[in-house]
Structures are given as structure tokens and as C-alpha cells.
Amino acid sequence: MDQIKVIHWGLGAMGAGIARMVQDKKGLVSVAAIERSPAKHGKDLGELLEPGRVSGVTVMPDFGSLSPAVTGPADIVLHATASFTREVVDDLIAAVEAGLNVITTAEEMAFPWAGAPEEARRIDQAARANAVTVLGAGVNPGFVLDTLIITLTGVCERVDAIRAARINDLSPFGPTVLRTQGVGTTPEEFAAGVAAGTIVGHVGFPESMSMIAKAIGWRLDRIEQEREPIVSATYRETPYVKVRPGMVAGCRHVASGYGEGRLLIRLEHPQQIHLEDVATGDFIWIDGRPPVAVQIMPRYPVGSAQSRSSST
């Protein structure tokens, strides 16, 4: 079997985790690596991932600095730099115009038409013109609260409504993720953070909902999102945060998608450190013929993303 020649773009916690996985896969070989951070330029990719494991691939600062002798025979870019389509659109189009397929971890790219339709159109057009594919992939968005749900509806004669919940534990995460979920704030600070846009909750609800609606053939008229503080009754602590009783241990982010005159999709994603009285899990309920109830416990872990906080 010919090995698939991979270019790594982005070597933060997520990108490095992906690159580490590629080193262990028989069918894949790393042929180039790009990372913005100057501290990594000129380093050997293998050494960077695991001291002593020389790969012969030198980390470069940007796509333009790669030789056509490298990009020409390469097959795919694994891209892991940022969350939003507008932040990654230029990277993706540069790769596509070099004739490369792309998989990106950018959350919005799971369904870019939801948040950035003009950029989605440009990427789609460039990919078609160059006969390559661009996929936004991830555990969530990209799988648990959208692709998996769509798959589960595949044997339903009729789907009337969908509800799903992903209950996870933020304890392994670093300060950036904890901050974006409001962990360690007071309820007042939490409300102010949500209003200011610094406490964002989960990135991906409009993407997951739009993907589901398109697959089922529903027209969504509006998507409402609520971010509520999970106020702790107990003392909880991680290496990065201390939460006293009455303080915020996480964010309960809920999205509701309305259309066809009713509530069609409701997705819940409570994220906190050290859960009280609940177990982590992924839950999906399809109201239809037949009805379907699925439980995944413990939840799908976020894999390489566990330590992503260090890069985002």
C-alpha cells in the first residue's frame, strides 16, 4: 500500500497529538510540518514530539516556505491552528490551490455554512476547482452531537425532534479552556463574562444543528443559545483553579433550534470540573418512528484535545 503523505499545519497541543498519532500509523507518513511559533522553527518534527525520535522533517514557519518538491507529491494537510472559519480560510485555500486535500480541526469548519457562508462558498469553490476535499473534523462538533446523530436517524422512517446531551469533565484542561467556560468566577463575573463574550461555552452548536437540519431536510428558522453558570455546592480544585462553594464550576450551554413551527433540536453541553452527582456521558434521544435512545458512558473522550488548552 502506498503511504498517504501528510503535511502537518499547526503543532500546538492538538496538532502535536495528531502528528504523534501519524508517527504510529502504518498507512501515513509525515512529509512536512508548519508551526507559527518561532520556538519550534528549524526543529526536527520527530524530536519535537518525542526526544530522540528523529523524523527528518524540519518544522517550517509557514506554508509558503515549503518547497514545491514537498507539496507536489503530498496528499493531505492536517490543519490544527484555530477554531473559526475566518481565521483559517486563507490557509485552507492556499493548501487546496496547491492540490492538497485538507482535514482541519477548526470547530466552525464542521459546517462552515452556519457561521461563515461566504468563506464556505470560497473554500468549496476552490476545492471543486482543484478536485480535492476539505473536511472539518472533530469529536464535537463533527461527531458526537451531529454526525453520530445523523447516522442514528438513518434507520428511522420519520424524525420528529432530536435531543442530545454531552456531559463532560473539564478537570484535565488548562487555564485557557477553564477561562472560556467561566470556571472559578463568581456568578456575577460569569454573567458579565457571557455578556462581554469572554465566557463563550461550547463552540459549534450552530454548526451541529445546521448539519443535522440539512441531513434531515428541516429548515431552521432560529437557533437560541443559553449559557448558565454551574454554581458549586462544594469545594473543587484542579492544578489551575480553585472553586469555593457558591462559585462557578463550569458552564451549562444549551442550544435550541426552532423551525417547522416547533422545537426541532435541543443540544445540551454542561462542562465543569469535578462533577457532583452526575456521571459523564453522551446521550442522544430521537423522537420519531422508531424512537431511539442512546447512551455512551463514559462520554467519548476528547483525545488529543485534552491538553489543548496549552495552545488555544
Next chain:
Amino acid sequence: MDQIKVIHWGLGAMGAGIARMVQDKKGLVSVAAIERSPAKHGKDLGELLEPGRVSGVTVMPDFGSLSPAVTGPADIVLHATASFTREVVDDLIAAVEAGLNVITTAEEMAFPWAGAPEEARRIDQAARANAVTVLGAGVNPGFVLDTLIITLTGVCERVDAIRAARINDLSPFGPTVLRTQGVGTTPEEFAAGVAAGTIVGHVGFPESMSMIAKAIGWRLDRIEQEREPIVSATYRETPYVKVRPGMVAGCRHVASGYGEGRLLIRLEHPQQIHLEDVATGDFIWIDGRPPVAVQIMPRYPVGSAQSRSSST
């Protein structure tokens, strides 16, 4: 939206259930119907499904009796006549050569290369030559113990082994299904029926296992199947069978797929009437990175297939 023009082939319990569903779907329209049973020839398809609901489609005895004016503009054949590839191969190729896509309920067609590789090759070749697709679809095989499992592995870095169980209730089924599962036999009769091939258990394990192995990249060296009687401790009864204590209430069919020097896949499908002490459910465990444990309760119902016994 243009409606998809459907030809129904087979109007037993399963085919009639499918046809009934098509009548309720906005995107589909029935343009022809074929049924071997002479009692249905010349009848109106709508009337046959629901008295008073005239469709204007007359039930014909075979594919050859359909006018090219009907098959020409049609898009797809929904085929529901039998379980085994060798029983349906001629039908499928006739439809394909008329330029029609096909979805068939034949269990073996979920992955025909497992049980009938030569027929699979012929169907594949004919479909490619006519630029149409042929899909073997069903709840099981076709979804719960194969497609869904493959989907769930999609976010695994590594898959080491797979185990799944589908625990269902045969109480709604008719005499033919009950007989093929040995319900109502003595343990001695059950053993004799398995040896004689009249008690078959589930049709589809080699198909599901081969499909999973191909998706993951495993080479299966052998598949072992065991069919054990579920001996009842209590009196159980349905309109079609009476099971006294000590008699057989169903068949516990287990398949094990070996390869790469170990047990790779184990699928269990205990089927009985009126379960004792267990609930129905579909269960999937993926041993890998990450491990995944999924529970669907109650199990995916078999939908139109519930009453299939009357036709098979």
C-alpha cells in the same frame, strides 16, 4: 424538488411496509410494483396497502412485464423478496441493466462478498457498467451490528477488538421466524434442527463481520458461529407458540471472528419470546483508544420487519 420514482419489487410484509412508508414520503412516488404471488396481480398498489387508497399503480407479476415507458424514467427499485444473494442476483442485475439503482433487503446483500463473492462481483460489475448503485440495507445486518459500529470507530485512534450484542424479543413474530429460531422445540429437537440447518438463528453475521473488518483494515482468518438453545424456566406463550418450562424459548447465536492472531470481533444476538430477567437492547463495546461503550435501550426495533414472518 423532483420526486424520486420508485419501483417496488416484492410486496410481502416487508415490501408492503416499505411501500406504505413511500406513500407517506413527500420526496418519493411509487410508479410500479411487482409481486410474485398471483393473488396480488392486477390489484391497485394503494388499495392493497390500505383499502380505499387508490394509487393508479397496478401490481405486475415480474420485472419483464413492466413497460419501458415505466422503467425508463424510474429512478430506483426497492427490492424485498428474499434473504440470500444467490436468490436475488438475477433480479438485481435485471434492474441494474435497465439503468435503475437498487436498494434490497436481502440480508446477505449487506456485504455480499462474504457469502457469495462471485455474485457480488457480477452485481458490482453490472452496476459500474450502468453507472448505478446497489445497496443492501437493513436494521441488522446493515446497521446495528456493522454500519453503526464502523461509525463509532470513526473517532478512535486505534481499534483493538469489538464486541456487540443485540438482545431482542421475538414475541411479535409469526410462525416462520419462530421456527427458524427453534422457539417451541425441545432442547433435543433444537440440536437436531441446528444440525439439519432448519434452525438457522440470525442471517448476517459473516456479512457484518466482513464489513467491519474491511472498514478497519483487519484480515479475518476464520469466523466461528454457535447456536445455543435458550431453555425457558417459565411458561411463555404467543399467538403462535407455547413454551413450557424446559422447552426452548429462542436461540442464542454468537459469532466470533479471528484474525491477526486473536479474537477481533464477537457479535451476540440472543433472540427469544418474552424475555426473562433481561431487557432488550443494543450494546457495542470498542476496545481501543479511546475505548467506547454504547447502549441503545430499548433496541432498535425492526420496523416493517416485525410482521415479516408472514412473508418469509
